[in-house]
Amino acid sequence: MQMPVHIVAAGGLVENSKGEILLVKERRGGHWVFPGGQVEVGENLMDGVIREVKEESGIDVIVSHLVGVYSNTATYEGHSGVKIVPTKVMFDFVCQPIGGALTTSDETSDSRWVNKEDVLDMVTAPALRTRYQAYLDYNGSVQYMDYITKPKFEIKMERTI
Template sequence: MQMPVHIVAAGGFVENDKGEILLVKTRRGGHWVFPGGQVEVGENLIDGLVREVKEESGIDVEVSHLVGVFSNTATYPGHSGVKTVPTKVMFDFVCEPKGGELATSDETSDSRWVRKEEVLDMVLAPALRTRYQAYLGYDGSIHYMDYVTKPQFELKLDRKI
């Protein structure tokens, strides 16, 4: 049996005191997303998320609490020498901005604060929309979802734990 390989990532729902949500626009694909990304070797989830938010948006954050755990169990051909993209496990946290200035990076072409009710007008990817809706419906229970994104988005499991 081959040892399993997973990508571990963390995402941040950063909300300011005006009730606005931080979004960044990716250079690759040009889509609006929540800041976050893969946790590096030897890095914990929270440090990885703080680093990713700062790198992608210029904003310093403090991680508040976990709202969801998500598995993208689709495997598909990768790029840049990656034969197969493995299962991804993502942890979404609520974050509070603590400083910094909106900026862009090698990965992002724009960053901005968006009114909470306008976020779904900008975030179009079905998986990200589903995760944002879980954030909006947070009631103290952690949301767990299993989905695939390719060949098309399919929600396979949705429960609270």
């Protein structure tokens, strides 16, 4: 039996005291997203999101609370020698900025604070739009969702936990 393989990632929904959300623009693809990425070997989820936000945007954060857990159960052919991209499990955390300065990175070409109500005008990826809406709708219960992104975005299961 083959051992299961998952990519584990953490996303940071960073809101400042003005009600603005931190967004970064991906170098590859040019899409606006909230910062986040894969958790490294030996790294816990919260340290991973803190590191990813800092690396991608220059902003230092503390983690407030978990708002969503998501499974992207689509598997598809990768790039750069990756044969198959496995199932991804993502944890979205609300974070508060505590320092740093906006910057870019090897992965991002821009970073900025965006009015909370304008975020959906900039974020175009259906999965990220859905996850951001779960943040806006947060009522104390964590959102769980199973979706696929390819060949097209489709929610397979949704509930609060």
